[in-house]
Amino acid sequence: MTDSTDNGPVTDAVMLLGSSELSRELALAFQRLGTEVIAVDRYADAPAHGVADRSAVVKMNDAEALTALIETERPRYVVAEAGLIATDALIAVAERGAVEVFPTPRSTRLSLDREGLRRLASDELGLPTAPFWFAGSTEELAAVAQHAGFPLVVKPIASAPGEGESVLVRPEDVEPAWHRAVAAGRIPHNRVMAESVVDVDVEVTLLTVRTVGPTGPAVHFCEPIGHRLRDGDVLETWQPQALSPTALDSAKSIGARIVNSLGGRGVFGVELLVRGDEVYFDNVRPRPHDSGLVTLRSQRLSEFELHARAILGLPVDTIMISPAAAEVTYAGAEMKISAGVDRQGVLAEALEVAESDLRLFDRPDETEARRRLAVALATAPDPIVARDRARRVTASLQGLW
Template identity: 40%
Template structure:
């Protein structure tokens, strides 16, 4: 893509992430289309950008073969990151990254054995990332049956992940960029300021940037992010999820694409995560400058009346964005605490 003029880009997926990625690539002069992978046969794109984990790897491989398009992320990157087992074994066993104790079960009987080995409390999750849905914190063996059913409802095939529950201080996401450094012509790594996240029932409800990390925790977080993104190796943005407990940092997950966590960067950074992804893929200059502290609050997509929207928009330094599958409220302020308070107040106004 680096040398092409106005390349054709097919973005696979739907919803908030796909919409924002289309805007970012179009902003660089690309001809863009959001749609299913089947569009590739007629469109014959130069680049297929995957904005979702729900895709058929064999169909993607065939589309690449038939059209000659490049894929972002690459097929190898998709293979590594597509399921929790692949990610965990790469992180813990190949790279030696600190992770929670984990096992994978294919039957309810295996789940009980795995939970005993990992220890209670533990977290039972579907085999692939599901935005927090289908996850259960299990405190004893009597709860395993319900946890198995919840995970299987979200993902009927593959294994079920069992992780040791860590009493962490908070969760962070490091938006990491891999691209070509203009000064050296070699691949290099950039780190956005850490993003703190809060979930309810496993679903993201709030994100803020920058998250307060100690110097030691920051060094550990960036070391983990550099090593896992370097292992995957492709150009683009990586959303790397971590647990922080004091100065200790544990690897949780990685997605080789922008994420909902990074939606806050639309308000806080000079170049947001979607624009960074497009720039990185194109080999264009990278700028991860944070311009202001900020926070984002996430609500399910639903209609709101005009008066409620007016109240939310009256909150200082606050905007509301309606997307296909979410409503994102973003606020900025002099401090993260103030920005979080504004976003929360706007969310209350919008739903009152």
């Protein structure tokens, strides 16, 4: 089906801006629903290029080049899967009305602006957060530390989870933390965020799905996902993470308020800090992310299938079919499977673990300096056993590198 516009026909295709390993999973989810996929990235042979119906290489932070590509392809949907995208181009496309843009350009911009997002959450929406400050120089950061006291977490304005973060425990830590945060940011920023350390029981991702139907917007929640970064290079996640009824209600309230403020349709990963019945907003990612990879085995519909359905305006459900766990292994961009390794033997050992599964990410992925090597997955009658199984799969996979 096509619609006629002044600029030519609009096809039913989806254009993915960003072709990482996660975009590859999303491309497959769209294709299984009969939707043509155009995968775009700044380099050739990106992971999603290998499965898309068509692919393109363009600098996505070049507004003119990106606009020209969208006008040439005329997709019905443009889905931003990478952070560094020319939001001015997305705004212009969205305002013309013929093409729908997801997440909303505002969400895309705020996902790269920790200051703007935190001020939206705390100042405008009144969501509970850890005490925070922003600094534009080492002197300002030193003044914040003197006022707030130690320990203090310093983060870049825009970065991947954990990237460029430092914990200040004494005044001498200020200058190194400043330089680390500024150097690690995904886009140039001479500002950092400082946050009081909150003693929490668990860090939680609440996958929140926003849809729009005949009766208006609706919000759906997956079971909470617990997560932690282990040894700096393994992200461990599990679902469900048990919360008290009070904490779960608070988590859902925070999730609904932030995603309804951002608008649009799709999956939002709402990051929360939980201590007993207290829940603090930490971040929100307006797209599928690593902490949701556990849903590949835990839910009837994975985070990618939920994202695709919501964007296409199709019904969704967030049914969990089994407790599960996942471990994502990371390394530098240069890390690859070792030559001469007995890959089949390693995989056989890993998959000997009961109810296990895995994904190897062996295609070039220039999306981030620290790339994904693999994800280990396991199900079990409870998340504790699932976590143990996923760890055993990860341990076996270490023989590949």
